[in-house]
Amino acid sequence: MSLRLLLGQALIGISLSASLFLIASGLTIIFGLLRLINFAHASLYALGAYFCFTVAAKTNSFWAGTAASVVLTMAVGAAIERGLLRRIYNAEHILQLLLTFALILVFTDLTKMCWGAFPLTVQLPPSLAGSVPILGNPIPVYCFFLIGSGGSVGAGLYLLLYRSKWGAIIRTAAYDRDMTNALGINVPRLYTLVFVLGAGLGGLGGAIAAPMTTIIPDMGVLIIIESFAVIIIGGVGSLAGAALGSLIIGVWGAIGLLIVPQFAMVFTFVLMALILLIRPWGLFGEKF
Amino acid sequence: MWLLAVAILACLPQVLSKFYVILLGSILIYGLFAMSFNIQFGYTGLLSFGHAGLFAAGAYAAAYVLKHMPGSGISMYVALIFALGLSLALSAVIGAVCVRLSGWVFAMVTLAFGQVIYTILYKWRDVTGGDDGLYGIAVPKLILPGGMIDLSAGNNHYYLILLVVAVSVAVMRMVVRSPFGNTIQAIRDNQTRAQFIGLNVWNYKLGSFVLSGVFAGLAGALFSPFKGIASPELANWAFSANPVIMSLIGGTGFFVGPLVGALVYRLLEHFIALYTSYWMLCFGIVLIASVLSFRSGITPYLARGAARFYEAAFGKEAPE
Numbered sequence: 001m002s003l004r005l006l007l008g009q010a011l012i013g014i015s016l017s018a019s020l021f022l023i024a025s026g027l028t029i030i031f032g033l034l035r036l037i038n039f040a041h042a043s044l045y046a047l048g049a050y051f052c053f054t055v056a057a058k059t060n061s062f063w064a065g066t067a068a069s070v071v072l073t074m075a076v077g078a079a080i081e082r083g084l085l086r087r088i089y090n091a092e093h094i095l096q097l098l099l100t101f102a103l104i105l106v107f108t109d110l111t112k113m114c115w116g117a118f119p120l121t122v123q124l125p126p127s128l129a130g131s132v133p134i135l136g137n138p139i140p141v142y143c144f145f146l147i148g149s150g151g152s153v154g155a156g157l158y159l160l161l162y163r164s165k166w167g168a169i170i171r172t173a174a175y176d177r178d179m180t181n182a183l184g185i186n187v188p189r190l191y192t193l194v195f196v197l198g199a200g201l202g203g204l205g206g207a208i209a210a211p212m213t214t215i216i217p218d219m220g221v222l223i224i225i226e227s228f229a230v231i232i233i234g235g236v237g238s239l240a241g242a243a244l245g246s247l248i249i250g251v252w253g254a255i256g257l258l259i260v261p262q263f264a265m266v267f268t269f270v271l272m273a274l275i276l277l278i279r280p281w282g283l284f285g286e287k288f
Numbered sequence: 289m290w291l292l293a294v295a296i297l298a299c300l301p302q303v304l305s306k307f308y309v310i311l312l313g314s315i316l317i318y319g320l321f322a323m324s325f326n327i328q329f330g331y332t333g334l335l336s337f338g339h340a341g342l343f344a345a346g347a348y349a350a351a352y353v354l355k356h357m358p359g360s361g362i363s364m365y366v367a368l369i370f371a372l373g374l375s376l377a378l379s380a381v382i383g384a385v386c387v388r389l390s391g392w393v394f395a396m397v398t399l400a401f402g403q404v405i406y407t408i409l410y411k412w413r414d415v416t417g418g419d420d421g422l423y424g425i426a427v428p429k430l431i432l433p434g435g436m437i438d439l440s441a442g443n444n445h446y447y448l449i450l451l452v453v454a455v456s457v458a459v460m461r462m463v464v465r466s467p468f469g470n471t472i473q474a475i476r477d478n479q480t481r482a483q484f485i486g487l488n489v490w491n492y493k494l495g496s497f498v499l500s501g502v503f504a505g506l507a508g509a510l511f512s513p514f515k516g517i518a519s520p521e522l523a524n525w526a527f528s529a530n531p532v533i534m535s536l537i538g539g540t541g542f543f544v545g546p547l548v549g550a551l552v553y554r555l556l557e558h559f560i561a562l563y564t565s566y567w568m569l570c571f572g573i574v575l576i577a578s579v580l581s582f583r584s585g586i587t588p589y590l591a592r593g594a595a596r597f598y599e600a601a602f603g604k605e606a607p608e
Contacts, residue, residue, distance in 0.1 A: 037392045039337075087580060093391050094335050098532065099579045101337065105529060105572030113566065221525055225403050228396040236393065262411045269404050273385045276397065280388050 008137030009254050015143035017250025018150025019209050023223060024230040024242040025157055026201030032237040033174045033194045034089075039100040040080060041202045041227070042220030043107030044073045048206025049215045050115050053122050062125040062211065069207035070200045077199020081192050089191075104221065111217045119214035142212060149208055153201065154243055161239060170194060226253070226265075229272045235285020244283060294454050301443040310514075313446045315554045316453045317510050318534065322546030323460060324503030325531035330540035331464055332496040333476035334387070335395050337528050338402025342501040344409060344523035345378050346371040346508025351422040351518035352415070361431035364439070368452075368509050375505020376498065378405075383497035387490055399525060406523040421519030425512060439513075449510050456503055461543060463499065472496045504531075526568060533571050536578045548590060 023045055030038050048069040056065030080103065088095050128145050131138040161167035173180040173187050181187045206220070213219065230249050234241025249268060256267035275283070297316075301309045321343055328334045350367035357363045382401045386394055409416045416422065427440040430448070439445045463469050475482045475489050482489050512518040521527060530553075531546070538549025553571075560570050 031392075037396065084576065084580070094333070095579050097335055097392065097395050098536070099576060101529070101532070102572045102575035102579065105526070105568040105575065108526075109566040109569035109572070113569075222403075225400050228400060232393055232396060263407065265407045266404050269400055272397075272400065276385055276389065280393075 004135055004137065006255065006258070007135055008139065009258055010251050011134060011137070011139055012143055013251035013254030014247065015146040015250075016254060017246040018146045018148075019205060020223070020227055020230055020250055021150045021243060021246040022153055022201055022205035022208070024227040024234075024246055025153065025239065026198035026205070027227055028231050028234075028237055028239060028242045029157065029161070029201075030195055030198035031231075032239075033170055034085075034191055035093075035174075036085070036089075036096050037100070037236070038195075038198070039097065039224070040103035040107065041198070042224035043104050043111075044077060044199050044202035044220070045206040045209075045223060046111060046215075046217060046220035047076060047107065048073050048203030049122075049210040049213075049219060050111055050120075050206075051203070052207035052210045053115075053120050053215055056122050056210075062122065065122065065210075066204065066207040069203045073203025073206070074196045074200040077196045077202075078192060080199070081195040085195070086188070086191075108217045108221075115215075115217075117217060119216050121214060122210040124211045146208065149204075150246075153204070154239075157239055226268065229268060232282055233272055233275050235282030238282070238284040241282055241284035290458075294450070297450055298447070301446055309443055309446050311554065311558060313449045313514055314511075315551050316449050317507050317514065318530065318554055319547035319550035320453045320456055320510070321504055321507040322531040322534035322538070322550050323457065323544075324500045324507060326535045326540055326546045327460060327464070327472075327496055327503070328500040329532075329535055330545070331469065331476065332472045332493060333391075334493065334497065335391065335532075336398040337395050337525065337532070338382075338398035338400070338405075339500075339504055339531050340525070340527035341382075341402035341405035341523045342375050342379055342504040343508040343511070343527070344405060344518070344520070346375045346505030347512040347518040347522050348409060348416060348422065348508075349374040349505070350509035351425050351512040354425045354428055354513055355422055361429050361436050364428040364430050364448075364513070367428070367513070368506070371505050371509030372502055375508070376502050379498045379501025379505075380494075383494045383501070387493040387497055399528070402523060402525060402528055406520055406525075409520040409523050416520070419520060421517055422512070423517040423519075425516050425518075427513065427516070445514060449514065452506070452510060456506060457547070460499075460503065464543060468492070468495065529568075529571070529575075533575050536575065542591075 023041065026044075027038060027041050030036060030041075051069035051072045052062070052065035054065075055068040056062050059065070084099060084103075085096070088099060124142060128142050131140045132144075133139070159167075161170060169180070169185055170190065173185065173190055177187055205223075209223070226249060227246075230245035231237075231242055232245075233248055234243070234245030248271070252271055253264055253268050256264040260267055279285075297312070300312060304312065321339075325336070325339050328336055328339075349371035353367040353370050354363055357366065382398070386397050386401070389397055409421075410419060412418075427445065430437050430439055437444055439448060464473075471482070471487060471492050472495075475487070475492055479489055508522065511522075534549035534553045535546040536549070537552055538545035538547065540546075542548075557567055557571075560567055564570070
């Protein structure tokens with residue numbers, strides 16, 4: 001294996017990281033405020049890809065499809081939060097986990113009902129087709145688009161959470177919910193807004209992943225497990241952790257694909273298990 | 289009470305058709321699977337979304353042995369022992385990584401490990417048969433002290449399952465009533481206090497995880513010879529939903545709850561399958577409803593009904 005090939009694969013790994021980051025950041029900001037791991041994020045991701053497929057096929061534009069997925073998954077997210085999760089915020093955590101897990105079952109079958117179980121594909125937008133040679137490796141233009149999207153979403157979330165008034169409010173509410181409520185901030189509405197934002201990130205992740213994967217009802221569960229690895233390695237609830245974790249998982253996974261093509265996933269989880277043995281709370285997480 | 293239940297289950301094949309005997313056998317296996325899950329979930333407070341991985345490990349271990357040494361009278365014993373050993377080893381390794389993690393992370397990491405087992409079964413074609421699975425497993429003969437019996441004849445296979453499940457349930461009952469069982473329930477109720485009185489909670493949690501994993505593996509080892517196939521779907525995340533739903537339907541706070549849940553669940557699944565192929569949708573809705581409303585499951589209602597029936601029939605207070 002030459003160094004040139006390794007570098008090319010690492011670059012592709014970084015673009016996978018960017019795609020993972022979109023999903024993991026949604027999970028992590030929801031956890032940061034709501035203290036809830038949303039297993040149904042898997043379904044929002046899959047729905048994002050399906051919405052993108054349908055709208056892109058109708059309008060012939062990938063961009064319209066992406067925009068529509070973000071809006072529609074946000075609407076689904078709002079319905080989940082308002083209709084179901086709100087009822088059990090004060091219940092045991094285990095019930096919340098079960099509820100979001102049950103949602104995956106429901107959504108997986110609903111997508112099967114609406115779109116069938118056959119794999120679907122979305123055409124690459126013409127402006128992003130083709131590849132450029134980097135050090136002699138042909139790297140698809142789409143990889144750079146993914147890296148750009150992941151980077152800009154990361155920067156946007158950083159500005160929102162740490163450099164804006166809204167971010168200060170969100171962090172305060174995460175620290176002490178009742179006190180923030182007493183200060184006159186509508187915390188239940190803030191929960192909905194953050195959940196909807198996270199859901200939209202999941203949908204965006206699904207939409208822009210759509211052109212480079214096959215769309216199947218199970219796709220969400222397959223990627224969500226890698227995103228779990230990301231936020232576990234990085235530390236649950238930490239944005240920086242999600243960024244570093246997705247870089248580690250993306251690049252490690254891409255290189256694992258070169259070394260043990262059949263068992264790249266196992267390769268990834270061995271790393272996760274090792275990190276957990278040393279730091280069970282993750283690289284940037286708080287001890288719990 | 290227990291003997292009565294076993295006696296009824298032993299007599300049922302005499303009155304049921306072959307089809308329902310097979311359904312009943314699979315209900316017993318699912319019941320064992322769900323009860324093993326509930327040792328972790330109901331008794332220790334650990335919610336695993338990857339329990340199917342251990343079930344599948346047992347199923348594949350048994351299928352592998354039966355496929356490679358068919359015909360001999362001891363092959364079923366070897367299969368069961370190999371399945372127990374494999375699920376013991378796997379749950380010890382997975383448990384060692386997982387038990388120190390808190391609720392959320394524990395659920396995520398067990399889901400991940402379940403999918404790792406699924407991937408291995410799916411991709412390691414030489415040993416596991418890939419996406420075809422291991423099929424064409426010969427129904428074994430069994431050497432008993434009284435002589436050789438043929439499991440394919442009559443309802444013998446059903447009786448073997450009943451025997452193994454009944455013994456396993458008895459063992460699990462002993463364990464949850466032992467000091468160990470009391471300790472894991474104490475840890476479930478308040479881990480910090482349990483630590484303060486000097487208990488090594490990680491070892492107890494690991495013990496519970498391994499115990500639960502071994503019985504899941506045993507259930508798997510009964511499953512593949514009975515069905516004649518072990519396929520990778522047994523390890524998939526959707527299969528891990530089974531014990532969760534069965535335990536919740538039956539009630540996680542009751543020792544036999546998951547077994548009752550398995551009965552209701554499998555019968556429902558059987559009838560739902562006649563009308564629609566979207567069982568995940570149906571059970572997702574059942575799961576949401578049970579999370580939002582009846583958290584105790586249906587077992588206490590059934591028990592109250594049975595007690596009332598007993599009082600009406602015999603005119604005295606029912607035993608527990």
